[in-house]
Amino acid sequence: MTDDRLKSGFSLKAILIIAALLVLGFAAQGFFCAGGPPDVRIQPAASTIGVRTPVAVEIAEPRRGLTFVRVELIQGKKSSTVAEKSYAPSSQFAFWGSKTAKDLLNAEVGRKAMPGLTGGTAAIRITAGRAGTWLRHPSPWVEEVTLPVNLIPPSLQVTSTKTYAAQGGCEIVVYRVGGSAVRDGVRSGSLWFPGFPLPGGGKQDRFALFAVPHDMGQPDVRLVAEDAAGNAAERGFIDQFFPKSFKSDTLEIGDAFLNKVVPEILSQSPEITDRGNLLDNYLAINRELRQKNSGTIRGLAQKSKPAFLWNRPFAMMPNAKPMASFADRRTYVYQGREIDRQDHMGIDLAVTKKAPIPAANSGTVVYAGFLGIYGNTVVIDHGYGLQTIYGHLSAIAVKEGQQVAREAVIGNTGETGLAGGDHLHYCTLLQGLPVNPEEWRDSHWIQDRIAGKLGAAFQFQAR
Numbered sequence: 001m002t003d004d005r006l007k008s009g010f011s012l013k014a015i016l017i018i019a020a021l022l023v024l025g026f027a028a029q030g031f032f033c034a035g036g037p038p039d040v041r042i043q044p045a046a047s048t049i050g051v052r053t054p055v056a057v058e059i060a061e062p063r064r065g066l067t068f069v070r071v072e073l074i075q076g077k078k079s080s081t082v083a084e085k086s087y088a089p090s091s092q093f094a095f096w097g098s099k100t101a102k103d104l105l106n107a108e109v110g111r112k113a114m115p116g117l118t119g120g121t122a123a124i125r126i127t128a129g130r131a132g133t134w135l136r137h138p139s140p141w142v143e144e145v146t147l148p149v150n151l152i153p154p155s156l157q158v159t160s161t162k163t164y165a166a167q168g169g170c171e172i173v174v175y176r177v178g179g180s181a182v183r184d185g186v187r188s189g190s191l192w193f194p195g196f197p198l199p200g201g202g203k204q205d206r207f208a209l210f211a212v213p214h215d216m217g218q219p220d221v222r223l224v225a226e227d228a229a230g231n232a233a234e235r236g237f238i239d240q241f242f243p244k245s246f247k248s249d250t251l252e253i254g255d256a257f258l259n260k261v262v263p264e265i266l267s268q269s270p271e272i273t274d275r276g277n278l279l280d281n282y283l284a285i286n287r288e289l290r291q292k293n294s295g296t297i298r299g300l301a302q303k304s305k306p307a308f309l310w311n312r313p314f315a316m317m318p319n320a321k322p323m324a325s326f327a328d329r330r331t332y333v334y335q336g337r338e339i340d341r342q343d344h345m346g347i348d349l350a351v352t353k354k355a356p357i358p359a360a361n362s363g364t365v366v367y368a369g370f371l372g373i374y375g376n377t378v379v380i381d382h383g384y385g386l387q388t389i390y391g392h393l394s395a396i397a398v399k400e401g402q403q404v405a406r407e408a409v410i411g412n413t414g415e416t417g418l419a420g421g422d423h424l425h426y427c428t429l430l431q432g433l434p435v436n437p438e439e440w441r442d443s444h445w446i447q448d449r450i451a452g453k454l455g456a457a458f459q460f461q462a463r
């Protein structure tokens with residue numbers, strides 16, 4: 001009896017102590033384990049809020065994690081939410097475990113997000129929900145930065161005149177831009193042609209070579225200058241536009257041709273998977289590989305030097321017979337039925353087999369090797385995004401990085417890639433876009449359209 005009382009008394013005491021400890025533990029967890037103040041970093045891309053000012057928000061709450069983050073633009077009583085994200089924090093009874101919620105939110109604040117935004121100041125406000133416990137529900141954490149609102153775009157003034165642009169061709173524009181601009185150039189449809197400082201000009205004098213793509217029938221071309229807050233000035237500046245209708249051409253595809261070109265291209269183009277038969281492989285080459293090769297060519301524009309590496313008209317293969325012209329609209333026919341349509345982005349020139357190819361102008365070789373449908377290919381950079389491409393070569397005589405003089409031999413014609421017979425595929429490129437090469441061989445065109453507008457910035461020798 002005595003023993004039993006002693007035993008149960010001890011048990012009761014122990015249970016009470018354990019219970020008290022548990023309550024204390026729970027209370028401590030409930031009290032201390034609520035989400036603490038998060039670490040917030042608000043990084044606007046500009047010192048002012050404009051039309052579209054990018055802002056990066058870095059947020060971390062490694063104790064319990066967050067429940068949500070909201071990014072708002074606030075002006076007076078108005079607010080616009082520009083980014084929002086919710087999270088699942090760790091369980092409210094958890095003492096430990098993975099609680100890190102470090103995140104990066106990218107958003108844009110400005111008049112685009114809040115159409116009624118006016119001058120003065122506005123705030124970028126971050127609200128972060130903190131994870132609660134059974135005991136405590138901390139209120140959301142709020143941090144903000146206030147910045148001046150500036151909705152004035154950079155000044156932009158076109159100083160060149162007589163801008164005559166032809167479909168598929170090039171032109172230049174000379175202009176002055178305000179010091180606040182961080183990006184300027186010509187937007188032509190979805191393409192971007194960057195501006196450059198005018199050699200020998202003042203701090204604000206710029207120029208941009210630009211092109212009208214061959215498939216743009218109505219000019220959608222604007223000169224643009226943008227500041228860091230996303231305020232953009234835009235000017236239309238085309239005085240006259242010459243639409244062009246390009247030739248149509250039908251190409252009969254026979255089995256002999258397929259047997260000649262398909263296996264060779266396939267063996268050197270691991271990016272194209274074997275479709276199991278000649279015709280499907282050919283179509284994959286003519287469509288997919290053609291697109292991939294265009295992407296590679298566009299990438300080469302990044303290697304262009306901001307300098308005029310040339311000063312004479314672009315030379316053409318001597319005694320060459322033109323076999324196809326720029327932007328021919330080709331219909332491909334196999335066994336009497338249409339199988340494909342593609343535009344031929346260059347000119348085809350035939351002389352004799354393995355004829356030496358002269359560089360059209362002085363510059364630097366930026367590509368020398370096999371390039372899918374173009375076979376063995378050389379691309380020469382002439383500066384400011386202007387390049388020339390030479391395709392289907394039987395032999396390449398130059399290396400990447402090599403400087404070449406105008407009319408220096410860079411290789412020999414051949415029939416590698418998608419070529420039925422020995423010829424040179426040639427084209428000029430601007431920022432990787434194939435452009436009509438006929439303009440650049442014409443010294444009058446260069447004088448009137450390009451050199452005349454650059455004045456002392458470019459010393460052109462017409463012959």
Ligand SMILES: [Zn+2]
Nearest residue numbers: 346347348425
């Ligand atoms: Zn061609």
